[in-house]
Amino acid sequence: MSENEKNQQGVQDKTRRIFIKNSGLTVGGLIVGGAVGSLFGIKSDTKTEPATAMVHESAANPNEALMYFNQEQYQTTAAAAERIFPKDESGPGAKDLNVAIYIDHQLASPWGVNAKDYMVGPFQKPDEKQGGQLRILRKDLFLLGLKGLNDYSNKTFKKKFTELEAKDQDAILTDFESGKAGDLSGVSTNVFFKMLRTLTIEGAYADPMYGGNKDMQGWKMRKYPGSYMGYTKEIQSDKFVALKQQSLHDHMGH
Amino acid sequence: MATKLPKVPVVIVGMGWAGGIIASELTKAGVKVVGIERGKDRTTSDYLMGHDELRYQHRTELMQDLSKETITSRNNRSMTALPMRSYGTFIVGDGVGGAGSHWNGQTYRFLPYDFEIKTLTEQKYGPNKVKPEYTIQDWGITYDEIEPYYDKFEKMAGISGETVELYGKRSNPYPTGPMVKTPIMKEFEKVTKKLGFSPYVIPSSNLSETYKNPDGIQRGACQYCAYCENFGCEYGAKADPAVTVIPVAKNTGNLDLRTHSNVTRILNDGKKATGVFYVNTITGEEFEQPADVVVVASYVFNNVRLLLNSGLGKPYNPETGTGAIGKNYCYQVTGGATTIFFNDKEFNLYGGAGALGMELPDFTGDNFDHSNLNFIHGAGIRVTQYGNRPIANNTVPKGTPSWGAEFKKQSIKYANSTFPVKVQAASMPHRENYLDLDPTYKDAYGMPLLRMTYDYTEQDREIVKYMAQITKKIAKEFGADIMETNEEQAPFNVNKDGNTHNTGGVIMGADSETSAVNSYLQMWDAENVFVAGASAFPHNSNYNPTGTLSALSYRAAEGIIKYIQQGGLLV
Ligand SMILES: Cc1cc2nc3c(=O)[nH]c(=O)nc-3n(C[C@H](O)[C@H](O)[C@H](O)COP(=O)(O)OP(=O)(O)OC[C@H]3O[C@@H](n4cnc5c(N)ncnc54)[C@H](O)[C@@H]3O)c2cc1C
Ligand code: SF4
Numbered sequence: 001m002s003e004n005e006k007n008q009q010g011v012q013d014k015t016r017r018i019f020i021k022n023s024g025l026t027v028g029g030l031i032v033g034g035a036v037g038s039l040f041g042i043k044s045d046t047k048t049e050p051a052t053a054m055v056h057e058s059a060a061n062p063n064e065a066l067m068y069f070n071q072e073q074y075q076t077t078a079a080a081a082e083r084i085f086p087k088d089e090s091g092p093g094a095k096d097l098n099v100a101i102y103i104d105h106q107l108a109s110p111w112g113v114n115a116k117d118y119m120v121g122p123f124q125k126p127d128e129k130q131g132g133q134l135r136i137l138r139k140d141l142f143l144l145g146l147k148g149l150n151d152y153s154n155k156t157f158k159k160k161f162t163e164l165e166a167k168d169q170d171a172i173l174t175d176f177e178s179g180k181a182g183d184l185s186g187v188s189t190n191v192f193f194k195m196l197r198t199l200t201i202e203g204a205y206a207d208p209m210y211g212g213n214k215d216m217q218g219w220k221m222r223k224y225p226g227s228y229m230g231y232t233k234e235i236q237s238d239k240f241v242a243l244k245q246q247s248l249h250d251h252m253g254h
Numbered sequence: 255m256a257t258k259l260p261k262v263p264v265v266i267v268g269m270g271w272a273g274g275i276i277a278s279e280l281t282k283a284g285v286k287v288v289g290i291e292r293g294k295d296r297t298t299s300d301y302l303m304g305h306d307e308l309r310y311q312h313r314t315e316l317m318q319d320l321s322k323e324t325i326t327s328r329n330n331r332s333m334t335a336l337p338m339r340s341y342g343t344f345i346v347g348d349g350v351g352g353a354g355s356h357w358n359g360q361t362y363r364f365l366p367y368d369f370e371i372k373t374l375t376e377q378k379y380g381p382n383k384v385k386p387e388y389t390i391q392d393w394g395i396t397y398d399e400i401e402p403y404y405d406k407f408e409k410m411a412g413i414s415g416e417t418v419e420l421y422g423k424r425s426n427p428y429p430t431g432p433m434v435k436t437p438i439m440k441e442f443e444k445v446t447k448k449l450g451f452s453p454y455v456i457p458s459s460n461l462s463e464t465y466k467n468p469d470g471i472q473r474g475a476c477q478y479c480a481y482c483e484n485f486g487c488e489y490g491a492k493a494d495p496a497v498t499v500i501p502v503a504k505n506t507g508n509l510d511l512r513t514h515s516n517v518t519r520i521l522n523d524g525k526k527a528t529g530v531f532y533v534n535t536i537t538g539e540e541f542e543q544p545a546d547v548v549v550v551a552s553y554v555f556n557n558v559r560l561l562l563n564s565g566l567g568k569p570y571n572p573e574t575g576t577g578a579i580g581k582n583y584c585y586q587v588t589g590g591a592t593t594i595f596f597n598d599k600e601f602n603l604y605g606g607a608g609a610l611g612m613e614l615p616d617f618t619g620d621n622f623d624h625s626n627l628n629f630i631h632g633a634g635i636r637v638t639q640y641g642n643r644p645i646a647n648n649t650v651p652k653g654t655p656s657w658g659a660e661f662k663k664q665s666i667k668y669a670n671s672t673f674p675v676k677v678q679a680a681s682m683p684h685r686e687n688y689l690d691l692d693p694t695y696k697d698a699y700g701m702p703l704l705r706m707t708y709d710y711t712e713q714d715r716e717i718v719k720y721m722a723q724i725t726k727k728i729a730k731e732f733g734a735d736i737m738e739t740n741e742e743q744a745p746f747n748v749n750k751d752g753n754t755h756n757t758g759g760v761i762m763g764a765d766s767e768t769s770a771v772n773s774y775l776q777m778w779d780a781e782n783v784f785v786a787g788a789s790a791f792p793h794n795s796n797y798n799p800t801g802t803l804s805a806l807s808y809r810a811a812e813g814i815i816k817y818i819q820q821g822g823l824l825v
Contacts, residue, residue, distance in 0.1 A: 084657040090666050111313060117340045118324040120695060129329055130336045131749035170658065177657075197657050205644035206308040222669035224604050224644045227305035230477025231605025235436045235639065240600035240670065248303050 063211050064101055067108035068139065076146045077103055077196075079162045083169050084200040091221040092214070094200050102203030102212030103142075112139035136187060138195065144184040145176075145192030152181045152189075207248050216245040227251065256531065256540035262288050262510075263818065265530055265545035267517045267560065270352020271800055272786035272807045273551035274495030274503070275407070278469070279811035281508035285818065288543060289509055290532055292516040293349030296496050301488035304481055307643040311484040316356045318346040322516075322535075323697035325555055327748045329709040330686065331572065337695050337703065342749035344756060345484070346553060350513060351496035353553070353754070354800070358483045358608030358640070359459030359492050361413050362797035363404050363805075365619040366397035366422045367631075371793060374620065375630055384630060387685045388713065389575070389582055391792050394764035394825075395773040395809075397422045403805035411493035411804075412465035412473065415457030420615040433462050433476070438601055438673055439612045442637040445731035451616045456636065457801075458609030459493035469502045480641020482608030492608065515541075518699045520548055520564040520783065527566070527783045533699055547814055550760075550785045551807075554583075557789040558689045558759035559704040567760075567770050567779045570688050572707075578770035580690045582683035582758040583708060584794035588751070589718035589743035590633070590677040592725040594734035595651055600670040603642045611638030617724060618796050619680075629716040633679035633796045635725060642669070651736050675725040675732075678753075679717045681794040687711075689759045709746045718743040755799050757791040762806075764825075772825040774813025775806060781823050786810050 066074055078100035087093030094100070106112060114137050126133045134141070153161040153172055161169060175181040179190040203212030205219065207227070213219065219226050225243035227250065234241040264280055266273045269291040280287050309315050318324075325344075326335035338344075347353030367374055372392050375383055384390060405425050407413075415428040432455035435443070439455070446453045460476035467473075476491040490497040503509040512532075519531040521542065529544035550557050561567050561579050570581035613636040615621060624630055649672050650664040692705040722741045729737050763769025766778035775790055777783040786807045788799040795802075813824050 085662055086659050088659055088662060090663065093662075114321075114340070116314070116319050116321050118320045118337045118695075119339070120337070122694065124334065124336060126336050127329070127333060129745055129747040129749070130327060130333075131338055131340070131342050131747075133336055133339065173657075200657075201648065202308060202312065202645050207306055210308060219644065222644060222666045223600075224669070227481075228479070230479045231602065231641075232434070232476075232478045234602045235478050235605040235610075236434055237602060238437050241602055248306060251302060251305075 064098065066101075066104050068112070069100075069104045069107075073143065073146050074100055074104060075162050076149060079169065080149060080173065080196060081200040081203065083166065083173055084197055085204055086166075092217050094204060096214065097204050097212055097218050098214040099200050099203030099212045102206065102210055103199045105211045106199060106202075107139040107142055113137050132191070134187060134191070136185070141184070141187060141192060142195065144187070145189070145196065148181065148184045148189060148192065149176070152176070209248055216247055219245045256542045258542045259544070261529070261544040261546070262286055263545065264288070264547045264549060264814065265290060265543050266549040266551055267530060268352065268550070268552035268556070269350045269495065269500060269511070270347055270551065270553065271354040271495050271804050273549065274351070274354070274499040275410075275804055275807040276549055276551065276784075276786060276811045276814065277503040277509055278499035279808065280814060281503040281506040283815055284508065285815070286508050287503070287510070288545070289503070289511045290515045290517055290530065290543070291350055291511065291513050292535060293513065295350045295511070295513050296355060296486065298486070298488050298490050298497060301486040304485055304488050305479070307481075307645050310356070310481070311643065312645060314341050314345055314484075316347070316349065316484070316486065317341065318348040321698070323703065325704045325706050326692045326695050327706045327708065329707075329746055331707055335692055335705045335707070338748050342747075343751045344754050346555065350500060350511070351486075351494050354493075354495045355486045356484050357459075357800065358798070360609040360611075360798045361408070361411065361415075361457045361459045361493075361801045363422060364397075364795045364797060364802045365621075367619040368793070368795045369393045369395055369397050369400065371631075378620070379624060379630075383624075384682075388711070389683045389685055391763055391768060393773070393792055394762055394769065399773075400802075400805055400809070401425060403808040404801065406808050407801065407804040410467050410469065410498060411459050412461050412467055413457050413459060413493075413801075414462035416454055418452070418454045418615050420452065420618075420621050428457060429467075430462050430465050433458050433460065433607065433610050434478070435612070436602070436606070436610070436639050438603075438637055438639060439610075441732060442612045442675070442728075446614055446728055448731060449728065451614045453612045453614055456609055456611045456613050456638070458607070460487075460607040460609050461491045461493075467498070469498075471498055471502065473497065476607050478605050478607045478610065478641075480604060480606050480643065482606075483640050516699065517552070517560065518563070518701050520550065520560055520566060522564060522566055522780060524565075526780055547782045547784065547817065549810075549814065550783065551787055554756045554759055554787055554789045555689075555704050557785050557787050559691070559701075561760065561785070562691050562704075563701050566783065567777060569690060572686055572688055575685060578761065578768065580688045580759050581770070582761050582792050583687050583689045583706065584681040584683050584757045584791070585708060585746070585751075586681050586753045586755045586794055586796075587633070587679035587710065587714045587717060587743060588677060588753050589740055590679070590721035590725055591674045592722070592729040592737055592739040593649060593672060593674040594729050594732050595668050595736035596671045597735040601673075603639065603670050603673065606639035606641035608640055610640065611636050617721065627716070627720065629713045629720070631680035631682065631717070631796065633677045633717060633721045635721065635728065636676050636678070637673065638676065639673075644669070652738055675729050677718070677721045677725060678796055678798075679714070679721060680796040681757075682711070682713050683758060683793050684711045710743050715743045755788070755794060757788040757794040757799060760785045760789040761792040762790040763792060772823065773809070774816075774824045775810040776813055776817065776824055778823070781821070782817070784810050784814055
């Protein structure tokens with residue numbers, strides 16, 4: 001453990017002690033909070049291992065596998081997401097952040113089959129102020145969109161999307177964004193584009209357990225600390241306080 | 255066939271703040287209560303993995319499951335209402351604690367002006383200040399009458415705050431001191447004082463210090479953990495029915511809490527309720543629960559929907575302006591903000607709390623002269639620090655593309671260097687803004703969905719224009735590098751507008767012709783039905799609603815106890 005990490009850990013232990021002192025969630029002496037209850041049970045020497053130990057083994061990360069896409073769909077998604085959030089001097093882009101892995105996992109999740117959406121008909125054409133009225137599931141729309149990207153690339157440049165130069169990929173995506181690229185089985189390309197954009201940003205910044213934001217590098221770029229117990233001290237400071245990133249994994253010991 | 259259960263004194267539909275407060279007050283007084291809640295039970299131990307922006311905020315973990323029920327919406331009567339299929343705006347609560355588990359905790363009192371808005375507006379500005387299509391009316395209760403209930407709620411929840419001169423008189427100071435001030439709050443304080451305004455720290459349900467309430471519940475201080483709005487508090491620092499009133503009710507042994515139970519109808523004989531009909535959402539079993547008193551506390555939307563689906567009260571008719579159920583639906587107005595960007599200053603905006611911020615009282619209610627203005631009421635102008643979570647916060651200067659290299663560069667550059675001077679303005683009721691049953695769409699139990707007919711009015715557009723000039727003036731004083739003002743209120747968009755403060759539909763008043771419930775929230779047309787929640791507000795103020803709906807719930811609890819003893823209409 002580096003000196004820096006040790007200091008970091010000292011600070012965390014202290015925060016936790018202060019927190020335990022301040023927190024007494026009780027009803028007539030009964031502890032009602034599970035979070036607090038389990039904290040009381042923690043001895044200060046049984047601290048969670050910092051997640052950094054795993055970072056260097058990322059090549060063997062078992063999470064980097066596909067639940068939904070085939071290889072080509074995965075490659076197309078990775079290429080398109082990279083144009084939305086490209087690598088630059090500030091840090092990695094969507095590809096290096098594993099955004100396409102994130103998207104794959106999301107489409108395979110209940111969200112991909114619109115499990116919490118109201119899906120009862122009739123499905124009518126909405127006014128723009130009424131929100132989406134699509135019958136198609138997210139997982140199906142996304143595949144239609146990927147196919148659409150390739151069809152439109154072939155039509156425009158006689159090549160697959162992944163074979164295009166970055167600036168031509170941008171031209172294709174621009175036409176998808178404006179809806180100029182037409183329809184995907186009756187759904188505007190713009191709807192697919194919006195979904196791709198949202199998923200890309202989520203994949204860059206969601207907790208790494210979802211498959212993206214690899215090694216918390218998305219957070220590092222914007223100096224976002226991730227998940228801490230609290231920031232009482234930092235928010236009162238006049239100076240910017242850069243903290244070392246932590247993810248939900250760091251809370252597993254609680 | 256539904257199972258008919260033995261009769262009970264009181265059944266409450268919904269276990270959020272309204273239902274929780276009433277359950278706690280009744281059970282403490284020795285009344286046996288059945289609490290019916292469609293969602294699951296919750297404790298703070300559910301939030302160990304709570305700092306998960308994707309799960310809680312973007313996948314709305316704690317909110318109503320729209321696959322089972324939603325609302326339909328349209329901007330006016332000539333349109334066909336369509337269902338809100340996935341969440342855009344109004345994220346509705348679900349489960350024990352309701353929206354009180356994932357709220358921000360900004361906890362205000364309404365102004366004396368609010369409760370007597372019609373009388374006071376006419377007194378000061380004459381009878382023609384407000385056009386007749388704006389159906390404003392007095393609440394049937396004065397500020398002085400509701401004050402003791404505010405006091406009770408604030409002591410139970412441990413509200414942290416400071417007394418503000420321009421607001422109604424308080425019988426006691428806030429039970430805990432104000433939240434801490436961050437550099438952006440201090441700067442807001444400095445520049446607005448310079449402009450002659452009187453900034454104050456927003457009253458908060460995120461405890462500023464450890465606090466033990468009169469029920470013996472002790473909670474720890476807020477850690478400014480930044481996962482508050484849309485999230486549950488793993489510390490119990492945020493006042494939530496699930497860590498305050500509901501454990502107290504459970505401890506009495508008088509609360510029979512039934513979760514995963516969805517009430518579809520209030521059974522009644524046309525004059526009085528006889529009980530409720532509910533479905534176990536896991537097994538599909540149906541139950542009839544007879545009761546002497548039925549309390550409807552299922553949030554604005556379902557309060558209205560349950561009454562309409564049960565044939566209780568007179569539905570509002572926008573053609574004639576008669577009937578009360580569904581009348582005076584109001585929202586809130588949030589246009590007029592100015593966003594500022596700094597090129598070489600970074601703030602610790604990753605940290606914060608749901609109710610952390612500063613606000614001006616100067617432009618609220620009737621605290622400024624409206625003689626030459628073509629609107630009434632006002633807005634709270636504020637700077638807040640909730641903690642900028644990275645998926646939701648990617649504000650870039652206008653003209654920046656929404657994706658690609660330039661977007662990435664700018665969104666990262668300003669990640670810790672931009673914030674808005676915000677507006678939250680009052681919403682006046684309008685004849686054409688109302689709630690009724692949808693003729694087409696149904697919920698998972700076959701009951702019609704609620705239909706919302708709503709758009710912003712001229713009054714709202716005028717208020718936004720006015721407030722935009724003020725946020726601009728304040729923002730200028732910050733000396734920022736870029737300043738952008740949202741000058742006009744766009745039409746209501748169910749997918750975009752991000753305010754969750756719905757009010758009205760079962761409004762209170764002194765007259766049974768123009769209101770649905772009296773000042774004890776007792777239905778004029780069915781004396782053993784009490785309808786609690788912001789559904790009782792005849793208009794929406796510029797403040798967040800929960801302080802006021804909770805105060806009214808304390809009053810309703812008092813009314814219910816009186817009703818059990820003496821019966822009849824209480825007013
Ligand atoms: C993200 C967010 C932030 C907010 N921030 C603030 C704030 O800072 N300040 C403020 O004042 N307000 C805020 N609010 C609003 C506040 O949360 C609500 O005003 C308040 O919680 C409403 O309380 P309630 O008891 O009326 O309704 P709810 O809390 O919605 O409770 C109603 C309960 O009834 C249940 N229910 C509904 N229908 C049925 C049925 N048919 N059968 C059985 N049970 C049913 C629901 O599951 C729910 O648990 C916020 C809201 C949200 C969503
Ligand atoms: S900000 Fe404070 S009150 Fe809100 S969830 Fe975090 S610790 Fe709890």
